[in-house]
Amino acid sequence: MRTPRLAALPLLVATLLAGCTTVGPDYHVPAQALVQAPAANGPLTGDGADGARAAAGVSADAPPDDWWRLYDDARLDQLVRQALTANTDLRAAAANLRRAIAIYHEVEAENLPQGALWGSAQRTQLSGESLLKTEKIPALSIGDAGFSVSYLIDFFGKLARADEAALAGAEAGAAALDAARVGVVAETVRAYVQGCAATHEHEVATQQARLAEHQAELVRKLVAAGRGQPADAMRAQAQADTLRAALPRFEAEREGAGFRLAALLGQPPGSLAPEAFACEEEPRLSRPLPVGDGAALLKRRPDVRQAERELAAATARIGVATADLYPSIRIGASAGLTGMLSDFGTGPTAHWGIGPGITWNLPTNGVRPRIHGMEAGADAALARFDGVVLKALLETRTALSRYGREQERNAALRAARDQAAGAAAQQRRLYQAGRTPYLSSLDAERSLASAEMDLAASDSQLAFNQIGLFVALGGGWQQAPAVREVPATARD
Known part of the structure; x- marks a missing residue:
């Protein structure tokens, strides 16, 4: 009697396996998700339907992964590479990813x-x-x-859904690491540009202070020769002192940039040699800034990918809870x-x-409320996903607008500086010839100094706006290995 029963066992197992199913919803990006909207996937360049003008100096080409190399600055490239290797935030994010991958392999082992x-x-x-x-x-x-x-x-797919949720969670961790990389690169470039901008503005202020001091010396000679009033010499010296007073602020900004760079590179502030980040002016792009389109943006932004993977994990957990029925x-x-x-x-x-x-287990043990809770969690994940998509589009559109408007402002300030320089030179000659009072020449010199400083500040702001636009575009880190390809013992 025992033999027929044992012989029937494989048949029973085969029957059970043949009837296997997977309960719970199969994941796909919901049709009502904002990421599916045509308006979210349209071009980012060109005049918009709201009448906003397109930013100048941009193109529809896709931005490269290593966008900072568009500046063709070997020193900046070296700093970014060091930050990507030694930054403490990246080390923590990489450890969190390894933990998520380990959890995924742990769930896989249940099969x-x-x-x-x-x-x-x-x-x-x-x-x-x-x-x-x-x-x-x-x-x-x-x-x-x-x-x-x-x-x-796994007759009802509980393990399959758990595996699906764990994989999506690990992929969300990979996207979080990408987001951390984008942030570290952006902060490194910002710190470098801050040092460059401070050096540039310090040089402009130094030049203006030197000219003002020379002008003050000339006025003192004219007063000594009886061709001016003592008050003119006092006003000229006050102008020179005012310009020289701006220098310590730029020196502090340049030193602060070095401190930030050292910390971003995982080193104590002050340990970075000045020549490691020395530059005379802000790095500039040699071609229009590539921005791509909305569809590519939403695929490229790591925070969007992270939110989508979290939605997938939340959807899979519904199936895990449903299998308990x-x-x-x-x-x-x-x-x-x-x-x-x-x-x-x-x-x-x-x-x-x-x-x-x-x-x-009888369904009176709270399984159905747990399912409803997982469904609510998936709804919340969808809302967060939509919110992240809105944030990505808002940041990009805003960054494009700021960049374009600052370019217009920079051009206007450059024209104003040129006009102020011509007026100052003319008033200087007239005063030296005794044809105008010194106040007219002093006002012209003040206007020129102000125009020079405004233009230098605009050059700095334009560089920072470029970085902000690159960050909004997501940086691009699509070449990282898929989570499925990373072994459980991976340390990097």
Whole structure:
């Protein structure tokens, strides 16, 4: 009678496997998700429907992954490479990704047969009454040893959904690492540009202060020759002192840029040699800034990819919770020895077993509320996904507008500087010839100094706006290996 029953066991298992299904919703990006809207996937350049003008100096080409190389600055490229290797935030993000990958592989292992070994030996005193005896049972030496192996038949797809959720979570961790890289690169370039801008503005202020000092010396000579008033010399010296007073601020900004760069490179502030980040003016692009289109932007932005993967994980968890409504079927086998140590290993102490087992919890244990909670979590993840998409589009459009308007402002300031320089030179000649009072020449010099400083500040702001636009565009890190390709022991 035993043989037919054992022969029927594979047939039973095959029948169960043939009927396997996966409960819960299959994930796909919802049709109502904002990322699917045509307006979110349109061009980023050109005049918009709202009448906003396109930013000058941009193109529809896709931005490269290593966008900072568009500046053709070897020193900047070296700083970014060091930051990507040593930055503490990136080290933490990489460790978090390794943890997420380990969790994914841990969940994957649940799909494999599970085995266990055990063994024990003890001197024990059994209770006589537990054996329905009134006399005392003598002390015994008892041994127990064996092994078991079992396999959970994923009849309703609980393990598959758990694996799907863990994979999506690990991919969200990979996107979070990409976002951290974008941030570190941006902060490194900003710190470098801050140092360059401070040096540039310091040079402009120094030049203006030097000219003002020269002008003050000339006025003093004219006053000494009887061709001017003492108040003119005082005004000229006040102008020179005012311009010289701006120099410490730019020096502090340049030093602060060095401190920030050192920290971004994982080094103590002040340890970075000045020549490592020395530059005389802000780096400039040699061609129009590439921005791509909305569809590419949403695929490239790591925060959008992270939010989408979190939505996928939340959707898969609905299936994990739903599977608890159905039986859990496990097939297994065990064998071992249990009995007196003196008889251990003989036939009377041997035991074994093989067959399927089923566990089914009644749905009164909170499974349905848990499913509803997971569904609400998926709805929240979709709302966050839409919010991240809106943020990406808002940041990009705003950065484009700021960049374009600053270019217009910079051009106007450059024209104003040129006019102020011509007016100052003319008033200077007229004053030296005694044809105009010194106040007219002083006003012209002040206008020129102000125009020079405004133009230098605009050059700096234009460089910062370029960086802000590159950050809004997402930087691009699509060449990282897929999570499935990273082994569980990966350390990088």
